[in-house]
Amino acid sequence: MKQQAGFALLLWASCLAMLAVGANSTAIMAALPLMQAELSLTPAGVQWAVNAYLVTSAACVVLGGKAADRLTARMSSMAGLAVFGFASCIIAAADTQAALLIGRALQGLGAAFAVPGTLAAINGSAAPEGKDAAIGAWTGFLMLGFSIGPLVGGSLTHIAGWRMVFWFNVPLIAAALAGLVIAGKAPAPPKKASTEGIDVVGFGLLATFMVAVVFTLHALPHAGTAPLLAILPLVLAILALTLLLIVEKRVSAPMVDLAFFAQRGFVIGTAIGALAMLCIMGLLLYFNLYAQSPRGLGLTALEAGALLLPLGVALLALALSASAIAARLGLRNAITGGMGLVLLACLITGAAIITSDLRLLAVGFFVMGAGLAVPYALAPRLALSALPPSQAGQGAGFVNASTFLGGSIGVAAGAIAFTIAELTGVLVMIALAGAAGALLSRGIPETR
Numbered sequence: 001m002k003q004q005a006g007f008a009l010l011l012w013a014s015c016l017a018m019l020a021v022g023a024n025s026t027a028i029m030a031a032l033p034l035m036q037a038e039l040s041l042t043p044a045g046v047q048w049a050v051n052a053y054l055v056t057s058a059a060c061v062v063l064g065g066k067a068a069d070r071l072t073a074r075m076s077s078m079a080g081l082a083v084f085g086f087a088s089c090i091i092a093a094a095d096t097q098a099a100l101l102i103g104r105a106l107q108g109l110g111a112a113f114a115v116p117g118t119l120a121a122i123n124g125s126a127a128p129e130g131k132d133a134a135i136g137a138w139t140g141f142l143m144l145g146f147s148i149g150p151l152v153g154g155s156l157t158h159i160a161g162w163r164m165v166f167w168f169n170v171p172l173i174a175a176a177l178a179g180l181v182i183a184g185k186a187p188a189p190p191k192k193a194s195t196e197g198i199d200v201v202g203f204g205l206l207a208t209f210m211v212a213v214v215f216t217l218h219a220l221p222h223a224g225t226a227p228l229l230a231i232l233p234l235v236l237a238i239l240a241l242t243l244l245l246i247v248e249k250r251v252s253a254p255m256v257d258l259a260f261f262a263q264r265g266f267v268i269g270t271a272i273g274a275l276a277m278l279c280i281m282g283l284l285l286y287f288n289l290y291a292q293s294p295r296g297l298g299l300t301a302l303e304a305g306a307l308l309l310p311l312g313v314a315l316l317a318l319a320l321s322a323s324a325i326a327a328r329l330g331l332r333n334a335i336t337g338g339m340g341l342v343l344l345a346c347l348i349t350g351a352a353i354i355t356s357d358l359r360l361l362a363v364g365f366f367v368m369g370a371g372l373a374v375p376y377a378l379a380p381r382l383a384l385s386a387l388p389p390s391q392a393g394q395g396a397g398f399v400n401a402s403t404f405l406g407g408s409i410g411v412a413a414g415a416i417a418f419t420i421a422e423l424t425g426v427l428v429m430i431a432l433a434g435a436a437g438a439l440l441s442r443g444i445p446e447t448r
Contacts, residue, residue: 006183007125010074011134013179014118015141017081020172021111022145024088025053027153029284030305031162033292035100038162044218045097047415050285051408052101055214056108057115058404059207062255062397064113065120066198073121078180080113085173092166103166115142116397121180143319143377147312147369150284154305162301202255205244210405212237217412221419260387260395268440269383270399272335274406275437276376279342279430280315282410282417283368284308290423297356310362314369315376322377331382332444334374339441341371342434346427353423375437379403382444 028035028049036046068076087106094100119138126134156164215233223230248254260266290296291304299307318325318338326334349364351357380399387395410433417425 007127009179010125010183011122011137013176013183014077014122015137016172016179017077017114017118017176018138018142019145020169020176021084021114022142022147023149023152024084024107024111024145024166024169026146026149026284027156027165029288030150030153030301030308031157031165032285033289034157034162034301039094039097039100041097041100043415045101046289047218047285047411048101049104050281050411051214052104053108053111054281054404054408054411055211056105057112058401058408059203059210060109060112061116061400061404062206063198063203065116065397065400067113068117068120070198073117073124074180074183076113077117077121078177080110080115080117081173081177081180082110083107084110084114085170085177086110088166088169088173092163092170115400139377140316140320143316147316150288150308150312151305154301154303154308158300158302199248199251199253199255201247202244202251205240205247206255206401209237209240209244210401210408212240213405214408214412217409218415221416256398257395260398263386264443265386265445266383266395268443269379269381269386270402271440272339272375272437273379273383273399273403274409275339275433275440276372276379277403277407278410278413279368279372279433280376280410281407282414282426283311283430285411286414286418286423286426289418296423297358307358307361308365310366311369314366315373318370318373319377322374323381325374326378326381331378332441335378335382335441335444336438338371338374339434339437341367342437343431345371346431346434350424350427353427371434375441 032046032049035041035049039045041049064076064080067079071079084107087103087110090103090106091100094103119135122134122138152168153165156162156168212233216230216237219226219230219233244256245258248256248258287308288301288304291299291307292301297304322334329337345364345368348367349361352361352364380396383399384395410429413429414426417429419425421428
């Protein structure tokens, strides 16, 4: 009985933590236009306010998964949440662009440990018959936070200012930490400690590659006047990737197991997850910038967040029912259909922007959420089904890293599209990503 109560508290605390992390990922989008004005953010600063979080998470989430094995999942989760909460305070009190970006990078580091840590804690402590339900609850709260983030961010920004978006994280994280501390007193099944070393060189090369790719995309709009700003990070990215491929073949416990890429399902699932996040993050950021601009829709943060509610509702509802949809249609058809809906959504949303029809815009966002939810939810399942259970943890870490990187690329590439044709340009980018995802998904074997 005591062990059951301890697990219930562990599950509650983990779900609350994921609600905070998920909401934080998207709530900032509604607050960014006011943050830009108050903190005098440069255009690059606006992008890095999102990308500092995403890139750090992408670079460190595999390391976070390994830490869960070495330090115990609960301790790794607590460390990550403590860093995340501390970083939220830094951002809430920030008065310069540098302070904001430091806080966002630290939030990304905290999330990189908290996300795999809480999932591993639940997976390792749940009774076999309740494991699927427990992981489903964890996923549901993460998606719930992600879905309601724009509305929460818009509401808090409108009522109490943008800083409240980040102060709001503090009590949620504190409550989750308290739950994890108390849950730790309950008996837990013994776990054999991992004896694998950490591939420090591989971690460094992977992080360098990711950051250099994003810097290259950021520099592309200025390549005509400052070509070195684009060429140097591109060369660094190529060099880091080349060295990574060489090094990872020679270490016994690589950060990136290259054998994963011999599995077609893993490659396709990882790519589709990255494309889905590219679409989501690109749309959320540049819609808010457009919607709250006098040249765009001229809305308040609250109104912009409310307009995104159909997107959040569809994301949550379809993500939670994605498995049932895949069981009925087949995994390949479900993912292809979802990516096809993204193309339709871009057409509807583009027409709504041209005609300034907010009701049609809401329809477009609902279709967009419905289209992205299914590939986003099913991509990890596709990728991990190609790996043996003994490699699922490392595979999940790489899938998460690729998803975060996809979001970061969406922000950086979206900046180029937004400069060329404002929100319409971003919708074209999203449509191209949707088409690529639909084509990739046709390579999924029928039996999956």
